[in-house]
Every structure is written in C-alpha cells, then in structure tokens.
Amino acid sequence: MLELKGITAGYDRRGPVVRDAHLALHPGEALGLLGPSGCGKSTLARVAALLHRPDRGTVAFDGRTVTGFRHRAPRSLRTGVGVVFQQPRLSADPRLSLYDLVAEPLRATGRRTEAEAAVAALADRVGLGAGLLARRPHEVSDGQLQRACLARALVLRPRWLVCDEMTAMLDASTTAALVGVVEEYRKETGAGLLAVGHDPVLLRRWCDRTAHWSDIADG
Numbered sequence: 001m002l003e004l005k006g007i008t009a010g011y012d013r014r015g016p017v018v019r020d021a022h023l024a025l026h027p028g029e030a031l032g033l034l035g036p037s038g039c040g041k042s043t044l045a046r047v048a049a050l051l052h053r054p055d056r057g058t059v060a061f062d063g064r065t066v067t068g069f070r071h072r073a074p075r076s077l078r079t080g081v082g083v084v085f086q087q088p089r090l091s092a093d094p095r096l097s098l099y100d101l102v103a104e105p106l107r108a109t110g111r112r113t114e115a116e117a118a119v120a121a122l123a124d125r126v127g128l129g130a131g132l133l134a135r136r137p138h139e140v141s142d143g144q145l146q147r148a149c150l151a152r153a154l155v156l157r158p159r160w161l162v163c164d165e166m167t168a169m170l171d172a173s174t175t176a177a178l179v180g181v182v183e184e185y186r187k188e189t190g191a192g193l194l195a196v197g198h199d200p201v202l203l204r205r206w207c208d209r210t211a212h213w214s215d216i217a218d219g
C-alpha cells in the first residue's frame with residue numbers, strides 16, 4: 001500500500017501549493033489523478049516518488065513511514081518507485097547516450113554488470129531500435145526520448161510507478177504504445193501505478209479508478 005497522509009508541500013512554507021492531501025494506492029492498483037493545471041499534481045507526484053520532501057504529512061509504503069528525512073529519502077527507498085515525467089528533455093542528462101540513460105539506475109546501485117541484458121530487453125519492450133541507443137537526447141524525437149525515460153523508470157523493476165503527464169507531449173500512437181508498456185509491466189509484476197494528468201478520457205480508460213484533485217486535497 002502506498003499512502004500519502006495529510007501532505008502539505010510546496011516551494012515556500014508560507015504558501016504551500018499542496019494542502020492536506022490524502023491518497024491511498026493498493027498494491028497492483030492503477031489510480032488516475034485528475035486536476036486543473038497548476039493545482040499541485042506534479043508536486044504531489046514528486047512527494048509520492050520521494051523526490052520532494054513535504055512540509056507536513058507522511059508517505060508510507062506498506063505501513064512503513066518513509067518521510068521524515070532531512071533532505072530526501074535514501075536511495076534504497078527511492079528505487080522502489082519508478083518515475084516518468086512530462087518533459088523528457090528536462091529529465092534526461094543531455095550528455096548521456098540513450099543506452100547510458102536507461103542503464104544509469106543500475107550503475108548507480110552497483111548493478112552495472114546487468115546493464116547490457118537489461119537495456120537490450122527494455123529497449124525492445126519500449127520500441128527503441130538498437131541504432132537509437134547510441135544517440136544522445138538531442139539526436140532523437142521527444143517520443144523516442146520518452147520511450148527511453150520509461151525504460152529507465154522500469155530498469156530497477158519498481159513496485160510502484162508514478163507517471164506524471166507521461167504522454168502529454170506525445171501523439172496518439174506513441175501514447176498507446178507507452179501505456180501498453182506500462183500495463184504489460186504491471187500485469188507481469190503487480191506494480192501499482194499513480195498516473196497524473198488532465199485528460200479524463202485517457203485516465204479513465206487506463207486506470208482502475210480516478211480521483212479528482214478536489215477530492216484528495218484542500219483548496
């Protein structure tokens with residue numbers, strides 16, 4: 001179970017953007033979170049992924065509270081959550097080849113020897129031809145880069161996935177392909193999903209359940 005309880009978070013303690021948010025995600029469940037632009041969805045998604053420390057409230061995985069660290073949670077906890085953001089160019093190091101981008105979490109966790117096989121399998125799964133793996137982000141399209149970012153999010157086989165407007169910049173066929181990859185992964189591993197967006201049609205089709213921002217947070 002992934003639980004966010006009483007989360008207040010933002011960038012200035014005097015004016016938080018997320019106020020008293022509550023959300024519970026059961027193992028294997030896909031929850032779509034809808035809300036207007038700027039309401040704080042991405043901020044809450046980063047809190048759920050342990051990338052942003054809330055001012056108040058707790059994040060718990062399977063009953064274990066994982067917030068309360070001075071800066072951010074240790075890597076061993078963060079690797080339990082895979083994250084894909086809206087804009088792949090902002091989340092991809094421009095100096096890395098796509099191969100290195102996907103392999104990076106394995107290197108960072110001392111599992112370098114697994115990289116070759118894992119990257120090849122994931123590249124195939126997300127539809128990235130071998131020729132593209134040698135290229136750097138500026139040499140590929142947004143859709144191709146987002147495919148690599150999804151592969152990176154899956155490479156440590158996380159139990160939870162947070163997709164923050166993952167498909168907002170993509171065309172219909174790339175959207176369908178990436179949603180298909182996430183669903184195949186979830187079927188295989190039982191991973192839970194928090195999908196953030198503002199497209200109710202997509203999220204209702206994709207997820208078991210959707211929640212609106214006004215149901216889970218104040219303001």
Ligand SMILES: Nc1ncnc2c1ncn2[C@@H]1O[C@H](COP(=O)(O)OP(=O)(O)OP(=O)(O)O)[C@@H](O)[C@H]1O
Pocket residue numbers: 011017035036037038039040041042043044165198
């Ligand atoms: N790094 C930051 N520093 C300061 N303010 C920020 C920062 N990131 C976001 N904000 C502000 O916090 C508020 C919530 O932003 P957030 O990105 O969480 O909203 P969102 O619901 O995901 O929006 P969208 O649907 O447009 O992506 C906005 O007013 C935004 O300007």
